[in-house]
Amino acid sequence: MKHTGRLVLSDGAEISVIGGGPSGTFFSIFALKMAKMIDKKIKVTIFDPKDFTKSGPAGCNRCGGVISELLVQTLAVEGINLPDTVIxxxxxxxxxxxxxxxxxxxxxxxxxxxxTVKRGEFRKNAEEPHKESFDHFLLREAVKLGACHEPVRIDRIGYDNGRPLLYSKDKIVHKSDLVVGSFGVNSTGAGMFEALGFGYKKPGTIITxxxxxxxxxxxxxxxxxxxxxxxxxxxxxxxxxxxxxxxxxxxxxxxxxxxxxxxxxxxxxxxxxxxxxxxxxxxxxxxxxxPRMSVSAPKAPFTDRVVICGDAGSTRLFKDGIGAAYVMGKAAAKTAVFEGIGRDDFKAGYEPVYNEIKTDNYFGRYLFGITDLYKKYGIMTSGMVAVVEDEQNDSRSPKILSSILWNMFTGNERYKDIFKTAVSLPMHLDLWKEFARGIFRRGV
Ligand SMILES: Cc1cc2nc3c(=O)[nH]c(=O)nc-3n(C[C@H](O)[C@H](O)[C@H](O)COP(=O)(O)OP(=O)(O)OC[C@H]3O[C@@H](n4cnc5c(N)ncnc54)[C@H](O)[C@@H]3O)c2cc1C
The missing domain is CATH 3.30.9 (D-Amino Acid Oxidase; Chain A, domain 2)
Known part of the structure; x- marks a missing residue:
């Protein structure tokens, strides 16, 4: 589709969200909240064939289910408090x-x-029927705010007079002003966006x-x-x-x-x-x-009336995918509601957030490369364990290596900030001391 200049969400605008996982529901929650703030009436429909109350694959978005401290706190500030029934x-x-x-x-x-939360239920007769999946909780929050959930798989997108049309099994199910692609990396959803021809290509993935x-x-x-x-x-x-x-x-x-x-x-x-x-x-x-896990980000995550977020866009390497879904869902909603839904609007409002995650992953890749070396070479592994042990046993120690490892596996810090801590000289001195001890012991 050709770029058509200024496009905005007018009163009564229809937004279709393809995928009701965290990125789709975060987008919906923020779009509805922000539109209300400026008294704009929008209709949000979330399409997802999954029923998150069901056990097995029909209700599961396969994941470790760790919600970082930062995200728990940020959600609380946003008025999204995780209840005990979800934690x-x-x-x-x-x-x-x-x-x-x-x-x-x-x-x-x-x-x-x-x-820690569950993203699905594997037991047929769950012992914890009172416990709700995280995805069901978020979807309910979006519905409470006015979103509509349609249990439908979308398999094609077309256009009518420049407005996207959503198809399921060859039937038109929705005419939209804006389509949000939040279909993750574990479905064939990427194909219908690739077919639109604006340059979107599904992200690179690994099998986990x-x-x-x-x-x-x-x-x-x-x-x-x-x-x-x-x-x-x-x-x-x-x-x-x-x-x-x-x-x-x-x-x-x-x-x-x-x-x-x-x-x-x-x-x-x-x-x-x-x-x-x-x-x-x-x-x-x-x-x-x-399941597949996204490890690289597509170059063209938006065009006029279309924006891709969550795993289908850019996500944090090996950690905090839910936190990245929050950041991207909110940035896409903010742009759509306050700026516009044209390619230039997403370029100005959404792309910087998208690229920030992408760039941060370069630092992540480097840090995981170093972690691989510590895993591979026994002397380095022993040195790392000894330094962390010392840091944990000494209450006055600055705990530099401990905090690097903590932040590598939790979602709290950006990789760029961990990288800055990782060049700490005192920590390297401690590590070299431990390596020297290891080499000496080996020699003896
Ligand atoms: C092994 C593993 C462990 C992980 N552990 C963690 C962790 O501990 N903490 C963390 O923060 N992140 C973790 N992640 C990452 C996290 O799962 C994802 O980043 C997050 O789920 C992305 O959310 P999403 O909404 O973009 O995609 P998804 O959660 O995949 O949701 C996509 C939704 O779209 C729906 N859908 C797909 N195609 C269509 C279609 N054509 N029509 C309609 N609906 C469609 C699907 O049914 C699904 O509900 C892990 C990932 C893996 C693989």
Whole structure:
């Protein structure tokens, strides 16, 4: 479609949101709130075939379900308070497991301010029927504000007089003034936006693994408590893995380049992982899947009357995808409501936010490259564990390496800021001291 100059949302404008995951619902919540502020009447329809109250794939947006401290606080400021019925567990520490030992990294704020939530239900007859999935909660918030949810999969977009038309099974289901593409990376949704010809190409992805361990509330509390366990193990094809404690189960997430259906078994059978789990007391994962994760951002995430956000656009590398969905959903809504819905409006209002996440990931890539070296070489792994141990045991220590690792795996800090901390000279002196000790011990 040709660029047509100034386009704005007028009273009664129709917005179609394709995908009711976090980015689609955050967009809808903010668009409706902002439009109300300036007394503009808009209609928001969220299309998503999933029913987030159902168990199994029909209601699940596969994810680790860790909500960073920053996002929990930001949402509270926005008036979106996560209720106890959504929070599965508060997290106060990370347990880092390496081939050279394990070390606990306590939350710098000494509060259980990271929340774990579920993005789906794997049990047919859930023990926790009172617990709601995060996606269902956000969708309900959007509906409370006036959005309409249509349980429909959109499979084609066309145009009528410059206005987008949404199709499902060859039937027109909606005529829109603005289409928001928030379809993630685990569907064929990207194809219909590629077909519009404005230059959008689906993001690069890797295949990850998720497994749910149904241990029961008592054992999750006994063996995991309020700690997320991170594994930096020299396992082939695995970058890192995490075990995220929920109410009565633990979500295992494995990220790497060569993840397949055997990766989960190889990981769970690793001697260091087995030590973390209750001995011989569970019969393997109750549920497992291999979702895609976005690792690169498309160049053209908008055109006139179309904007892409969330995983289908740019997201944070290996962490805080939900936080990125919030940032992008809000920026897209702000631009659409206050500026306009033309390509130039999105370029001015939305693209800087989109690009900020993209640029930050360059620093993330570099930092994960360094983490790989620490995982690969035993002397470096031992040095890292020793320095973190010293920092954690000394209450007056500045805890530089601990905070770098904490921020690498939680969503609190941008990679760019972690990078600035990572060039700290005192921390490197401590690490070199530990490497020298390791080399000396090896020599002896
Ligand atoms: C293994 C793994 C672990 C992760 N762990 C975390 C974590 O702990 N914390 C965190 O913050 N992030 C995590 N993420 C990232 C997080 O899951 C995503 O960043 C986040 O879900 C993106 O939200 P979204 O709304 O863009 O996409 P999604 O959550 O994927 O939602 C897309 C929605 O669009 C719908 N849809 C798709 N196509 C269509 C269509 N054609 N028509 C209508 N609807 C459609 C789908 O049904 C779905 O509901 C993890 C990701 C993976 C793979």
């Amino acid at each position: 599965q567990r508060g997290i106060s520490s990370y347990m880092l497991h390496t081939a050279k030992g394990s070390v606990k990294i306590a939350s710098p704020s000494f509060e259980k301010s990271i929340a 693994a998720i497994a749910e361990l149904d241990l029961g509330e008592d054992r999750v509390s006994e063996f995991f408590g309020n700690s997320i366990h991170i594994f930096l193990l020299p396992l082939k094809g695995v970058k890192f893995a995490a075990m995220v404690p929920k109410g009565g189960h633990v979500t295992v997430c494995i990220l790497g380049k060569k993840t397949d259906s055997d990766t989960v078994d190889a990981f769970l059978n690793h001697e260091i992982v087995r030590k973390v789990l209750p001995e011989g007391s569970f019969s393997g994962p109750a549920c497992r899947c291999l």
